[in-house]
Amino acid sequence: MLAMILSRTIQLDENPRPLQLAELPIPEPKEGEILLKVSACGVCHTELDEIEGRTPPPLFPVVPGHQVVGRVAGLGKSVSRFKEDDRLGVAWIYSACGRCAYCLSGNENLCPDFRATGRDVNGGYAQYMVIPEAFAYPIPSVFTDEEAAPLLCAGAIGYRSMKLTNLHHGQALGLTGFGASGHLVLKMVRHKYPDMSVYVFARSRQEQEFAIQLGATWAGDMDDESPQKLDAIIDTTPVWKPIPEALKNLAPGGRLVINAIRKEEADKEALLGLDYPSHLWMEKEIKSVANVARSDIQEFLELAANIPIKPEVETFPLENANQALMELKQRKIRGAKVLKIT
Ligand SMILES: [Zn+2]
Numbered sequence: 001m002l003a004m005i006l007s008r009t010i011q012l013d014e015n016p017r018p019l020q021l022a023e024l025p026i027p028e029p030k031e032g033e034i035l036l037k038v039s040a041c042g043v044c045h046t047e048l049d050e051i052e053g054r055t056p057p058p059l060f061p062v063v064p065g066h067q068v069v070g071r072v073a074g075l076g077k078s079v080s081r082f083k084e085d086d087r088l089g090v091a092w093i094y095s096a097c098g099r100c101a102y103c104l105s106g107n108e109n110l111c112p113d114f115r116a117t118g119r120d121v122n123g124g125y126a127q128y129m130v131i132p133e134a135f136a137y138p139i140p141s142v143f144t145d146e147e148a149a150p151l152l153c154a155g156a157i158g159y160r161s162m163k164l165t166n167l168h169h170g171q172a173l174g175l176t177g178f179g180a181s182g183h184l185v186l187k188m189v190r191h192k193y194p195d196m197s198v199y200v201f202a203r204s205r206q207e208q209e210f211a212i213q214l215g216a217t218w219a220g221d222m223d224d225e226s227p228q229k230l231d232a233i234i235d236t237t238p239v240w241k242p243i244p245e246a247l248k249n250l251a252p253g254g255r256l257v258i259n260a261i262r263k264e265e266a267d268k269e270a271l272l273g274l275d276y277p278s279h280l281w282m283e284k285e286i287k288s289v290a291n292v293a294r295s296d297i298q299e300f301l302e303l304a305a306n307i308p309i310k311p312e313v314e315t316f317p318l319e320n321a322n323q324a325l326m327e328l329k330q331r332k333i334r335g336a337k338v339l340k341i342t
């Protein structure tokens with residue numbers, strides 16, 4: 001089968017072609033696993049973190065990709081949930097131990113043995129992949145394969161971030177950064193909490209206008225002061241500067257939820273501007289989002305199908321994965337980037 005592989009960590013400024021096209025054997029599903037013939041795989045900012053070594057794969061070479069849609073093409077022993085040709089999705093959670101206190105309490109995303117698709121195990125930048133059947137999800141019929149792919153990461157983790165804000169009806173939410181996850185959160189909130197006001201902080205005029213079109217109450221620049229204090233803010237940027245800005249805009253008792261697997265180091269000195277009385281006092285909280293649990297993905301897919309949420313997608317052939325990654329790095333974003341795999 002054809003796959004795009006990463007053989008070592010690489011700085012993209014020095015090498016804009018980090019992945020190579022390779023011919024690999026089709027993997028064999030073991031007991032409890034299924035073989036998927038991949039049709040679509042989303043391209044995520046986390047791949048940039050893997051490639052540049054901020055969250056490096058433990059072994060090389062590795063096939064990246066953790067927003068995968070495909071059809072069952074083979075069954076390992078004792079597989080019972082799915083049959084040949086079922087359409088399934090795979091997300092960032094590849095497996096967890098199932099026995100630790102985190103797993104037993106539904107927080108399998110925090111399991112010490114959490115394995116990530118496309119980082120710890122080969123993922124979906126390939127014609128085939130294997131996955132434990134317990135970590136695959138039927139895709140609701142309202143979505144095409146390409147539409148479903150970005151929902152499996154940006155959507156599911158956006159959903160988890162929204163849950164972690166602890167917001168109630170009538171409160172005010174801020175969104176810092178307005179990429180794939182931010183715009184899906186706005187659509188979810190508009191549906192689930194129609195009386196909530198949503199304030200969007202985005203870099204470009206186009207993003208701000210897009211936010212207003214999707215129903216944001218207000219949209220401004222990253223360092224603008226919001227017209228009212230906010231009960232929660234979700235930050236989806238890869239940098240530090242928005243953190244003190246967001247803390248300043250929080251209401252007393254408000255919570256900042258940081259939805260980023262890693263922050264880039266470049267502007268870390270922005271944190272030295274933290275001012276305790278205006279940024280942290282009055283019981284303001286900071287909480288990060290780590291990974292996703294299967295329940296996030298299942299609940300989000302159901303919600304997304306009901307609304308329905310259909311992401312704007314831009315497709316690339318598998319062999320152009322490097323171009324898609326570089327455009328993401330340079331923030332040339334017109335909808336979610338998805339590899340279409342034949
Ligand atoms: Zn992702």
Ligand SMILES: [Zn+2]
Pocket residue numbers: 096097098099100101102103104108111112113
């Ligand atoms: Zn566990």
